[in-house]
Amino acid sequence: MGAWLSLLSFSYKVGPWWDCEMSFGSLSPLRYMRVAVIGAGVIGLSSALCIHDRYHSKVTPLSIDVYADRFTPLTTSDGAAGLWQPYLYDNGNTQETKWNKETFDYLLSLINSPDSIKMGIFTQSGYNLFTEPMPEPSWKDIVLGFRHLTPQEMKMFPDYRCGWFNTALMIEGKSYLPWLMDRLNERGVKFHQKKIVSFRELADRRVDVILNCTGVRAGELQPDPLLKPGRGQILKVDAPWLKHFIITHNPKTGVYSTPYIIPGSRSVTVGGIFQVGNWSEDNNSEDHRKVWEEGCCLVPSLKNARIMDDWTGLRPVRSSVRLDNETLQFGDKQCEVIHNYGHGGYGLTIHWGCALEAANLFGKILEKKRLTTHSRL
Amino acid sequence: MRCPAAAEGIYGGRLCRVAVVGAGVIGLSTAVCIAESIPSCAVTVLAEHFTPDTTSDVAAGILLPHPFPETPLHKQRCWFKDTFDHLLSICNSTDAAEAGVFLLSGWQVFQETPSTKDPYWSTVVLGFHMMTDAELQRFPKYKFGQSFTTIKCECSKYLLWLEKRLKNAGGQLHTEKITGFEQLTSSYDIIVNCSGLGSRDLADDQSLYPVRGQILRVHAPWLKHFIRDGNGHTYIFPGIHSVTLGGTRQKHNWEMSVDEADSSGIFERCCELEPSLKKSQVCSKLVGLRPTRNSLRLEREFFVHGNRQVPIIHNYGHGGGGISIHWGTALEATQLVKESINWRNPTSKL
Secondary structure, three states, rough: HHHHHHHHHHHHHHOOOOOHHHHOOOOOHHOOOOOEEEEOOOOHHHHHHHHHHHHOOOOOEEEEEEEOOOOOOOHHHHHHEEOOOOOOEEEEEEEHHHHHHHHHHHHOOOOOOOOOHHEEEEEEEEEEOOOOOOOOOOOOOOOOOEEEEEHHHOOOOOOOOOOEEEEEEOHHHHHHHHHHHHHHOOOEEEEEEEOOOOHHHHOOOOOOOOEEOOOOEEEEEOOOOOOOOEEEEEEEEEOOOOOEEEOOOOOOOOOOOOOOEEEOOOOOOEHHHHEEOOOOOOOHHHHHHHHHHHHHOOOHHHHHHHEEEEEEEEEEOOOEEEEEEEEEEEEEEEEEEEEOOOOOOOOOOOOOEEHHHHHHHHHHHHHHHOHHHHHHH | OOOOOHHHOOOOOOOEEEEEEEOHHHHHHHHHHHHHHHHEEEEEEEEEEOOOOOOHHOOOOOOOOOOOOOOOOOHHHHHHHHHHHHHHHHHOOOOOHHOOEEEEEEEEEEOOOOOOOOOOEEEEEEEEEEEHHHOOOOOOOOEEEEEEEEEEEEOOHHHHHHHHHHHHOOOEEEEOOOOOHHHHHOOOOEEEEEHHHHEEEEEEEEEEEEEEEEEEEEOOOOOEEEEEEOOOOOOEOOOOOEEEEEEEOOEEOOOOOOOHHHHHHHHHHHHHHOHHHHOOEEEEEEEEEEEEOOOOOEEEEEEEEEOOEEEEEEEEEOOHHHHHHHHHHHHHHHHHHHHHHHHOOOOOOO
């Protein structure tokens, strides 16, 4: 983490960020592509990696720059607990279920690889609890060992009537994001600590494709009434004897509005706040009290745990993920924008499937520009 | 036969003095059980070793029964269930962290399909079921597996918590090596022998023998599941602050020092099961001698010393399953103590 902050300040000292473009001015526009990624959370970084790996041999040079006001460990992805679990039902949005599955399968394929711990990937099992019977979730065949809880197990949760057990995956942003940045750095991707205030700003610098991965603040670049903050506040607690996630549900109050406990590799996340429309990034003492009391009710052994920290984050809530492309015209300059934002409380869960799709959209843009090596002049 | 309420008649108005020999999980749990359920008893635990120097401290403490070839299966199941239920209520209480007791899920995997797919304890642990093909894919050398949730009871915390419980119930603890029961007959009315492997000498029981177990403790906080090879030789048991990797099962081996060849063997086998362990750091290496016997000795004997006949309740020979059945055997030993309070020394005058 510290290494990345010093890298960013170094690139800042080099000079105005647009100076590095001068060396590319002499190349024919058909021989290279300049890609700008806005946003350095899990969505921006994974999309950049996917696109680089698929197209760097088809487009040379493929220059990718990442611009963001916040980098790890200060992004929304860093604060999230990191449990792979989508919302319960996709309500017909089977495309999102496909992206969720692609992400799960991808992470599972890496679980026994040498890099798994550096990436922050490991398995964890746990409980989903309900006060009334619920239909099975859209992801029941994606996770491992999905089953209903036995009456003996339900006795442990007297306030709940039924529930599920399964083995899922953890993908911890605090490890995964630095790992992604290392991979991107190895591939020559450059990072810039800068808040982009308009797409035009990048079009003026002759960026060919913009990847808009700006999460909850996407509306600042292009108004989107469907995008809202879903404020969450969590406690980080020292309780290493807890080895299962426990997520409670109340269909009346909505997702993540009732207590949940998710052990991580370094601490346990206790949460249960989901306030749509609240832009405050400050910790709130009333929310703290609610999360702590309800968490201790759910898991009595927490009462003797030490609270390490509070953290507030804004989930980029939207009725569905926006993943599409748009051609923008700024005077005589044209710019392709691939939007990839609005992943709500399941960004880590769905990121890889979305990155693959963003790469597909990028491929379609290339086809349009007919930029393959055998068509070079 | 006098009724229990009139115990003061047998002991002349004073409490019945009970000596519990041994301060491992068996000794302490039996002492606590007696002190908490028989108010007319004054319990003293006498042992050479207390936590963290007992055999129980080395054990991973996973509740998974160890087979006793000559003990009836229904008894084994009863002891296991009593222990599981007792610990489960601690797991879900505010005491869990101090007691070192918590739920742990995981997998037991077999290279060859076992003859018993549904062992007797499958209905005691939580959510027991056969692993699906997708779950088995992570273990390419294994053909069959069981998935369930059980309990881990970490003795480094649990024994301290039991000591506290014993003192709260009026019990005492003394560091003293008992080499013969005759040391105790003048000061105690009932002796409870929980001396584990020490009973070879103390109770002159040559059928008791050590099965040497070596373990490694590593730092791997991302591991949240246990994995055990059904053959019992390789296991990974995540604990509160470290993960226990094992093991060895060397019969009649009394060697207490760490064997480096065993260490490498354990580490390699565990890394094969769980490759992420290659990135873990070894914190410590320990050896424990499982006090093994074909059947558990849980019975009353009368020890004659001079003109006194003192009841001795033996509770030893738990092998590799001490923690798994400790509360069940403590309850049974306590019952034998209750019956012994009613027993009258034939030489006492009334």
